[in-house]
Amino acid sequence: MTKNEFKDLIKEHPIYLDGATGSNLLKRGMPAGVCPEKWILEHRDVLIGLQKEFIEAGSNIIYAPTFTANSVKLKEYGLGDDIEWMNKELVAISKEAADGRCLVAADITMTGEQLSPMGTMDFEELIAIYKEQIGYLVSAGVDILAVETMMSLQESRAALIAAKEVCELPVIVTMTFEADGRTLYGTDAKTAAIVLESLGADAVGANCSTGPDKMAEVIRSMAEVTSIPIIAKPNAGLPYLDKDGNTVYDMNSDDFAAGMAMLVETGASILGGCCGTTPEYIEKLCTHTKAMEIKKRKKAEKRYLTSERQAVEFGLNDNFMIVGERINPTGKKKLQEQLRAGNMDMVMEFAEAQEACGAAILDINMGMSGINEKEMMLRALEEVGGVTNLPLAIDSSHVEVLEEALRRYPGRALVNSVSYESAKFESLLPIVKKYGAMFILLPVSDEGLPKNLEEKKEIIHKITKRAVALGMDKKDIVVDGLVATVGADKRAALETLQTIRYCKENGYATVCGLSNISFGLPQRGYINTAFLTMAIQEGLTMAIANPSQELLVCSAFAADLLLNKEEADIRYIELIGGIEEKKKKEEAPGENLSTVKREEKTSGNASIMDVIWEAVLKGNRKKITEYTISALEEGKTPQSILNDALLPAINEVGDLFDKGKYFLPQLISSAEAMKAAIEYLEPLLKEGNGKQEMPAVIIATVEGDIHDIGKNLVALMLKNYGFRVVDLGKDVPKEHIIQAAIEHNASVIALSALMTTTMQEMRKVISHAREQGVKAKVIIGGAVITQDYADEIGADGYSKDAADAVKLTKRILHISE
Template sequence: MTKEMFWELCKSSPVFLDGATGTNLMKAGMPAGVCPEAWILEHKDVMLSLQKQYVEAGSNILYAPTFTANRIKLKEYGLEDKLERINRDLVALSKEASSGKAYVAGDITMTGRQLQPVGDLSFDELIEVYKEQIKVLDDAGVDILIVETMMSLQECRAALIAAKEVSKLPVMVTLTFESDCRTLYGTTPECAAVVMESLGAVCVGANCSTGPDKMAEVIRRMAEVTSIPIIAKPNAGLPQIDKDGNTFYDVEPEEFAQQMDVLVENGASVLGGCCGTTPLFIKALKDRFESIALKDMERISRKKVGVRILTSERDICSFSLNDPFMIVGERINPTGKKKLQEQLRNDCLDMVCDFAQEQENDGASILDVNVGMSGIDEKEIMMKVLFEVTQVTNLPLCIDTSNVEVLEKALRWYPGRALINSISLEKGKAEVCLPLAKKYGAMFILLPVGENGIPNTLEEKIDNIERLTKLAKEYGLSKNDIVVDGLVATVGADKDAAVKTLETIRYCKENDFATICGLSNISFGLPQRSFVNTAFLTMAIDRGLTMAIANPSQELLINAAFASDLLINKENSDISYINRMLRYDLEDGKKAKPGMIYPDMESGETARNRTNFGDTAKNDNSLTNTDPKQQALDTIYKDVLSGNKRGIAKNTQNAVEMGCNPQDILNNVLMPAINDVGAKFDKGTYFLPQLIGSAEAMKLSIAYLEPLLKTSDSVQESKGTVVIATVHGDVHDIGKNLVVLMLKNYGYNVIDLGKDVESEIVVDTAIRENAQVIALSALMTTTMAEMKNVISIARDKKCKSKIVIGGACVTKEYADEIGADGYSSDAADCVKVIDKLIG
């Protein structure tokens, strides 16, 4: 199958996928804890029967049961050397079941190992893992690939890039979203849809985690930003436990199909079922939706015409030619910045992170990242900067380098849709860089410089724009992927420089090009340059300038931009201007400084008017408190909030050497800081990578303090012992590991038994260690019943430990139903629940 064939299939009527595999195999006798792929090959008749029923029910596409048949997952069962045989045989099984009446999809999912910088798995290694499986699936004869049940956008990217490099098969992608419409890693539906489409997925959507009624907003938000088909593959409602301890789902086939109405109305045209669904559910879908004519439902594309979208891993920056003006923050650039140059040479990224956060707080919409300078390995430093910057800001990045190798490395890793700065017609550059933009789904700045250098006339500049646009289209890029640089020259040397640039901007606006320019060139060599820059910017905005590369902390310049939008009546510009002016003290017109509140080290009172590092990040010399000891403590607080694993240990040592009490640092800085992080996570302003980063940073600070605390008279005793495990049959431990880290940081003695742990071992360990709490995690609905088993064993053995449960599939209602003492929705909440349980 080609992508064109798939899209043709989607045009006439909805495409029907299959339903659940795992829950149906469990019903057929597959025990918990075994390798599913190996069990299927030992019980082929079970799988053949199930998939034949799906074909009879109306499935157009069957998922081959290769879900976890990648090298990393198979290694957990000692089967990694059987990867090729397992994938080939499972595909053959599905092809036999389909009998040519349905297409067969090679099924791919997460590996369970976390990517750097959060985990230890490199992005390139993950791509190789996926390439290995995809190549076998392709050779085995699958018709299409499905990347499903994904929680990490970056892992989706790895799978798509891997597919591009070893296969021509079309790729479908579905992610699983939490109740706040974000993935576990904080990615929004819009962000996921844009990145997947830009990388070449033929359709995108959501599966698992919820029933049809709770998936509608995710589907609607995806459909509004993408032109490719949308998949909806929800569960059969919520998992329940019957009186015999078996898991079942609370929605019947007909009800399920009825609930799918809202998903179809919101844009879904590729329909199936996940956990708890059976062939009867697919038949109900087929009966209800088969006769719908898609063209009558306006679902071919709901994306607004002319909208361009850049993304980070977690959010999008959406703009059209008539939207308010945007700033591309220019400060992450060592040119002319001696201190930044020194830090980059010494592998210190403090200023880089501060610049990123400051520019976001000052109103930048995109951040330009340039590390080009002598005396460094640009590729190595660029990657380190990207690792750090993507952890401290949600803004999309503009990759600014003249080195093609650096550009490709950055685009390959960047976990979103980036902007390239820039591509021109200079000899050989476009032919190398345009394929990179296409492969990695990036937009690019079109620099209208030709083979002979900077154009001398407006006509020559326009000719370069048109030629490069035509070349971009030959590589599969469109006008919406382009932002034209107005090419600002110095008015001191060419009196018509401003006029030429303004005319270029006008031409671009009339011809549906987005535009950008660097402002500072216009005033080079003139006195009081800010006035010239500001006047030029207001004129450029009037001509239709979309964005400019500038320093967003330049008050006169940026405020003039907001005022310009207001005066030409851009949408919502009045509210934007008023909100911008709220940054100022109304009495003296000076910019107000945000405050931070946490216990003062020496007096025990509340200290105010310090920098709020969760919202703004200032250099140390901007802290309002001039006491060196207090500044040192402020810095540690900031390190926790920003996840500064590079410098927190050294900064903690510095505070101690200055005379700060180690116990006070723990109780009055680290604990309030991690509480602040938890609160931001609860509010949805921080996400899993930031939570992990902050917890890891705090861990490093505690590691330095621990020997000092042990020699102190006021050593804080352990708050209690917690035995924690992922339940038997479940090999997922991302959430469990984060809970372990958080509990240890909060002073608990944690005994981590790992994943897939026998229920009796959990209880016996708790009794032996006299644990106050047993904490259980499960990601899969098929393993939830083990939680009830643990509770039953604990009661039989008179275990006194309180039992707390959590995980992606677990609910408060389920916890109450099985008699758990507590339920936690996430790692930060688990600490609060356990604190409350044991007083």
């Protein structure tokens, strides 16, 4: 199927996907804990029967059962060598069920391995894994590629890039969102939709996690920022166990269908069901919505740039934005020295400081001699992404650096810049399009700088024409006003202002660098500021500048206020308030200027303790051992480092996570940083005052479940708090769990499950523990687990995340903070 044919499917009325596969197969005899793909291949008729029922119910597209048939998952079942045969046979089963009556989509999902820096898998390795599976699926004759149940935007990007590099089939992508509207990795629905559409997805949406009643805001957010079709594939409500111990869902088919009609009104046009939805649900869905008209949507008028976790939107009449220019080694000897030594501390400091001063975007430039620019650019993107959620502008003179950075950047970047110089124009612009970026259009050609405004216009239109031919439009372009030096050319400012005015009148966003305008003149700050306010009056969208220049920033925000831009008054007041607050702190003797101030725990606390505290807060795994050694050399005891720096810091991280200011990547990075310090201190702590050994905790993902991201983090956090953690891994039978609890005299058994099909194993573990006389407390958690479920099966506690698991464990064991 071509992409245009896919678009033609969705014109006036919704089209329909199938319902759940796993939960329906369990009802039809599939045992929990087996490899689903292997079982299906051994029981072809069961799946064919189920899929025929979905087709009879009204499904236009059914998903081939290839959900976990990637090399990583199959190797866990000892089936890695069968990947090609299994994928092709699984598609063949669905094609037999379809019999030409509907389309067959390949089903692709996460591998379960974490990408670097949280895990060990490299981004290119992940793309290769997806390419392998997709290659087999395409050769098997699927019509569509469906990437679903994704929790990581970066992994979704890897799958989408792989699909585009293997074939030209339509690709649809759905992510799964938590109750707070973000994925487990912290991406909100709007950001996900912007990034995936710009990268070339043919439809985006959400699946799993919740029922249709709680999915409306996610669908609405996506519909507001995209023009491609929106997919809604929710569960049949929330799962619970009935009196016979079976997993059931709290939403019947009529309520499900009514909720789906609401999602059509919100903007969804591709509808289906996930966990718990049977053919009856799909039949009711079709009956209830088939006459509904799809909500008409236009391509969003705003422009969007994003990081992995935050989108910045702007229009031609919106508030002026600053692109922070400081992460650039040109003219900065200390930064150059650090980069040559492989040290990124100053880069991160600049990132945080510029955000605090009001920057909306950060420019990243690693161009200097004596380093591998590509390698350092990738490191900078990774490190900066760990300390700020601001979108980034990727700035390099080398096409290969820009290409690699765009490939790995987990958001929608701004490329700085694309000129009409033939040496790189034709090679760079297609790369910008491929990775869905915006770009700064620099009106310079092989002949050099344009001689006048007419030459500028000519270059602008030539670049635009090529961009449009590649599938972009004006909203993907930010034109550089090309500021010259007024000291050398008295008309320099006027000509730049003319360019800005022309661009705004013709639908282009604009940017300029300010420093050139005042070169060679005294008191340059006054000239830069005056010029900037004049440019804002003409419609300047953004400027590349140092946001720590108070006069410049305050004048820019004041200009917006005087031009009566929306909420410019509030923004100006907040800026002034922030500046005054900062000055008060700077004037206060001994005041800690960290972004999040920690409470002083001991009198006369040395600065090295603050450094360790901040290293945990920022997840600085590379330096924390060095800081810990320094603290010991200064005379700090291992116990004081633990109690006065490490534990307060990780508590602060947990609070930030609870408040939605930190997300899974930061939580993992901070926990890993603390782990590094604890590992160094552990022998010294044991030599200390003979403090009583902490209780043992047995932790495992239950039998049949091979997901362990959440479980691993809980284990890491508990270890950091001193508990003796015995991690049994994933897919662990109840007998092994209880035997380990007996052997280690465990005080707590912690169980994890991510799937509704395996959560009932928790009840079996608890029953087996009681049968064996084990008195350990049992706590449970995982994406599908609730407090009600914990109460129902007799668990001693439920935790919603890793930070909460530590608090719960301490509480039920009566361990004081």
